[in-house]
Amino acid sequence: MKLATALWVFLLILTALTTQAAVVAAGFLVPFVLVTTYIKGQVVIDHFMGLRHATSRLRWIVPAWLLVVIGGIAYTFTLS
Amino acid sequence: MTIAATLPASPDQPRTLPGDLAIWFFIFAELLVFGVFFLAYAFARARNVELFDASQLQLDRISGAINTALLISSSYFVVRAVDRIRHGASRACAGWLVAAMALGGAFLVLKLTEFAGKFAAGITMSTNTFFMFYIGLGFFHFMHVVLGMIILGWVAHKAWRGGYSAADHAGVETGASYWHMVDLVWIVLFPLIYVMH
Amino acid sequence: MKYQSQAVAKPYFIAAIGLFLGQILFGLIMGLQYVVGDYLFPAIPFNVARMVHTNLLIVWLLFGFMGAAYYLIPEESERELYSPKLALAMFWIFLVAGAATILGYLLVPYATLAEMTGNDILATMGREFLEQPLPTKVGIVIVALAMLFNLSMTVLKGRKTAINLVMLLGLWGLAIFFLFSFYNPANLVKDKFYWWWVVHLWVEGVWELIMGAMLAFVLIKVTGVDREVIEKWLYIIIAMALISGLIGTGHHYYWIGTPEYWQWWGSVFSAMEPIPFFMMTLFAFNMVNRRRREHPNQAAVLWALGTGVMAFLGAGVWGFLHTLAPVNFYTHGSQITAAHGHMAFYGAYAMVVLTMISYTMPILRGREANSRKAQVMEMWAFWLMTIAMVFITLFLTAAGILQIWLQRIAAEPMGFMAAQDQVALFYWMREITGLVFFTGLTLYIVSFFVKGEEARAS
Numbered sequence: 001m002k003l004a005t006a007l008w009v010f011l012l013i014l015t016a017l018t019t020q021a022a023v024v025a026a027g028f029l030v031p032f033v034l035v036t037t038y039i040k041g042q043v044v045i046d047h048f049m050g051l052r053h054a055t056s057r058l059r060w061i062v063p064a065w066l067l068v069v070i071g072g073i074a075y076t077f078t079l080s
Numbered sequence: 081m082t083i084a085a086t087l088p089a090s091p092d093q094p095r096t097l098p099g100d101l102a103i104w105f106f107i108f109a110e111l112l113v114f115g116v117f118f119l120a121y122a123f124a125r126a127r128n129v130e131l132f133d134a135s136q137l138q139l140d141r142i143s144g145a146i147n148t149a150l151l152i153s154s155s156y157f158v159v160r161a162v163d164r165i166r167h168g169a170s171r172a173c174a175g176w177l178v179a180a181m182a183l184g185g186a187f188l189v190l191k192l193t194e195f196a197g198k199f200a201a202g203i204t205m206s207t208n209t210f211f212m213f214y215i216g217l218g219f220f221h222f223m224h225v226v227l228g229m230i231i232l233g234w235v236a237h238k239a240w241r242g243g244y245s246a247a248d249h250a251g252v253e254t255g256a257s258y259w260h261m262v263d264l265v266w267i268v269l270f271p272l273i274y275v276m277h
Numbered sequence: 278m279k280y281q282s283q284a285v286a287k288p289y290f291i292a293a294i295g296l297f298l299g300q301i302l303f304g305l306i307m308g309l310q311y312v313v314g315d316y317l318f319p320a321i322p323f324n325v326a327r328m329v330h331t332n333l334l335i336v337w338l339l340f341g342f343m344g345a346a347y348y349l350i351p352e353e354s355e356r357e358l359y360s361p362k363l364a365l366a367m368f369w370i371f372l373v374a375g376a377a378t379i380l381g382y383l384l385v386p387y388a389t390l391a392e393m394t395g396n397d398i399l400a401t402m403g404r405e406f407l408e409q410p411l412p413t414k415v416g417i418v419i420v421a422l423a424m425l426f427n428l429s430m431t432v433l434k435g436r437k438t439a440i441n442l443v444m445l446l447g448l449w450g451l452a453i454f455f456l457f458s459f460y461n462p463a464n465l466v467k468d469k470f471y472w473w474w475v476v477h478l479w480v481e482g483v484w485e486l487i488m489g490a491m492l493a494f495v496l497i498k499v500t501g502v503d504r505e506v507i508e509k510w511l512y513i514i515i516a517m518a519l520i521s522g523l524i525g526t527g528h529h530y531y532w533i534g535t536p537e538y539w540q541w542w543g544s545v546f547s548a549m550e551p552i553p554f555f556m557m558t559l560f561a562f563n564m565v566n567r568r569r570r571e572h573p574n575q576a577a578v579l580w581a582l583g584t585g586v587m588a589f590l591g592a593g594v595w596g597f598l599h600t601l602a603p604v605n606f607y608t609h610g611s612q613i614t615a616a617h618g619h620m621a622f623y624g625a626y627a628m629v630v631l632t633m634i635s636y637t638m639p640i641l642r643g644r645e646a647n648s649r650k651a652q653v654m655e656m657w658a659f660w661l662m663t664i665a666m667v668f669i670t671l672f673l674t675a676a677g678i679l680q681i682w683l684q685r686i687a688a689e690p691m692g693f694m695a696a697q698d699q700v701a702l703f704y705w706m707r708e709i710t711g712l713v714f715f716t717g718l719t720l721y722i723v724s725f726f727v728k729g730e731e732a733r734a735s
Contacts, residue, residue, distance in 0.1 A: 001159075001163055004156060004159045004160070004163075005156070007156075008152065008153065008156040011152045011156075012152060012153070015145060015148045015149055015152065015270075016145070018145075018270075018271050018275055019141060019142070019144075019145035019148075019275065021275065022141055022274075022275045022277075029276065029277070030276055033271045033275055033276050034271075036271075037267060037268060037272075040152075040267050041264055041268060044152075044260055044263060044264050045264065047159075048155050048156070048158075048159050048263070049098070049257060049260045049261075049264075050098045050253075051097070051098075054096060054097050054098065055096055056096045056097040058097060058104060058108075059097065061108055061111075062107075062108075062111065062264075065108075065111045065112075065115055066264075069119065069268060070268070072118075072119045073118065073119070073122045073272060073276075076119075076122035076123050076125065076126040077122075077126070077276070100509070101509075102509045102510075102512060102513050105513050105556070106513055106516055109517055109520075109549065109552055112549065112552075113520075113545065113546070113549055116548070117545060120541065120545065205536065205538045206536045206537065212537075212538040212541065213541075216541070
């Protein structure tokens with residue numbers, strides 16, 4: 001449970017950083033927020049959902065979803 | 081019957097997906113819907129950056145951040161609840177679940193306040209594409225928090241009455257998995273709609 | 278059969294098949310009128326033939342659902358039906374009302390029918406699929422409420438299973454959403470908006486619950502797979518069907534004067550609607566592969582598998598083809614819609630009722646399964662009808678693509694009737710395939726009268 005608690009605090013810190021990042025320059029904002037969001041999502045998937053220790057053949061679906069969504073969003077920000 | 085099936089289950093033993101397989105199909109489908117909407121938002125934004133950036137300034141970012149913290153914390157509480165029931169502590173498990181639901185309730189109140197402010201300012205889904213996504217996706221996610229709380233409430237009630245045990249608690253994991261999905265979706269939704277510009 | 282009162286299902290199924298035959302006959306008449314415009318004019322104008330074709334479809338499916346419910350609910354609840362007499366009385370009321378309505382369509386002009394039946398008291402007529410005169414609509418409500426009372430009392434006092442609860446929920450939804458057929462606001466946008474609450478929320482909402490319950494029931498019976506496994510599948514399927522189907526109503530709100538956001542919501546959610554149908558396909562094949570017994574009624578197994586595949590193709594794939602707003606901008610109200618309508622109704626609802634009839638009719642007639650000879654004939658009927666329907670769909674799709682091109686995309690767009698002339702060949706091919714379907718249906722009916730030694734479990 002110590003790991004979970006540490007990760008919880010870590011997630012809260014990342015959230016605060018994400019929010020604070022909104023006021024800084026845009027060039028840095030998007031990559032920073034995308035990376036922190038990806039890390040946050042992966043932490044929830046691995047440790048809260050517990051998919052890291054799952055053996056099912058289906059366990060790749062949620063991480064893949066996160067990758068596709070974050071990747072897709074990142075791509076659209078290169079368009080403008 | 082295989083030999084493995086006759087071995088006693090140990091906590092370190094690799095497991096299949098936590099909870100009931102049925103809920104996972106449901107989670108996959110939900111993630112698909114949200115994923116399509118997130119990408120639709122992102123592409124719609126790329127075609128109309130000024131409008132999205134200007135509209136985004138009208139959002140209450142702090143409220144969104146607090147809501148993120150609430151959902152992450154409630155997700156963590158649910159992790160604690162699952163940990164308790166693995167040790168057979170039914171009442172403690174129910175307690176953590178109720179705490180998680182309380183944070184979910186706080187999320188709903190904050191979200192409603194946010195929406196009420198927007199409606200009072202005359203903003204609706206028809207105002208522009210940005211607000212269509214903000215209100216539409218926000219409301220859709222809101223309904224998921226409500227459903228998640230109903231599931232958690234049901235699980236907590238059963239746990240309190242001793243319906244689960246250290247050996248048999250798939251129901252708790254099922255509810256927990258759904259709740260984490262609701263959290264995960266918000267973790268992407270918040271930066272996407274409130275922060276990135 | 279396990280309970281005497283299940284026998285009330287039999288007249289319902291017989292009526293369903295009789296009306297099905299009528300539906301196909303009028304389909305053939307109308308199919309010919311597509312290419313020979315004045316065929317049977319003025320005795321049966323096109324608009325009347327169309328109304329009879331679609332109304333008969335709805336009525337025979339309702340007979341099928343009711344029959345299925347009267348069979349399935351007692352067996353699942355493990356007790357006799359609350360009142361078999363009430364069920365039988367409702368059968369006759371519904372049959373007489375249905376027949377009178379069809380005769381009304383055929384014998385008097387529609388406007389006269391409206392005058393005769395009190396449409397001036399509460400105007401509900403004149404809308405596609407909801408053409409029924411006021412007394413018929415009231416009759417449908419009475420029949421449905423009496424049935425729901427009867428079935429709910431049975432379930433309340435008996436065993437509650439996922440199957441009978443889902444079935445009951447579906448039937449309640451069917452009755453409740455039908456009430457919107459009485460709401461006919463003067464504002465045309467609002468009229469259409471709520472019209473879809475009957476039409477869409479029936480076929481892409483609550484009917485899917487009824488279908489799921491019926492399919493699950495038959496699969497439990499013919500495969501012997503654990504109820505627990507089947508019920509779990511049923512729950513996910515109906516949850517998906519409801520989430521995608523309810524908001525998916527938005528795919529009808531693109532161009533009727535409703536707010537623009539429906540283009541997003543309708544597109545995304547209706548794009549998810551194939552998922553529950555795909556899961557139904559997986560469900561049917563998975564359960565049959567895991568079967569624990571060889572049921573002697575192989576025809577019923579074939580129908581169940583066929584339902585899974587055809588519902589996915591017709592409702593899922595053909596629905597998806599034209600559900601996204603940018604695509605629908607071109608395809609709206611073309612022959613693509615007709616193609617989808619034909620295969621979806623046959624694949625999902627006609628076939629699930631035929632599955633149920635195939636499984637229950639031998640039992641209602643006092644044997645576990647029909648003779649091998651009768652089953653072979655029924656399977657021939659299955660293949661003839663199903664393959665004919667696939668080709669009807671393909672021809673209509675081809676007609677639709679050509680129509681859209683000529684009428685809406687080409688540099689110099691044609692008028693509607695000029696474009697119709699250009700696609701006439703596909704209409705002829707559709708009509709010929711329709712005759713094959715009719716042959717299949719004839720064979721199906723004949724199979725009920727084939728005698729022979731009863732098939733045994735192997």
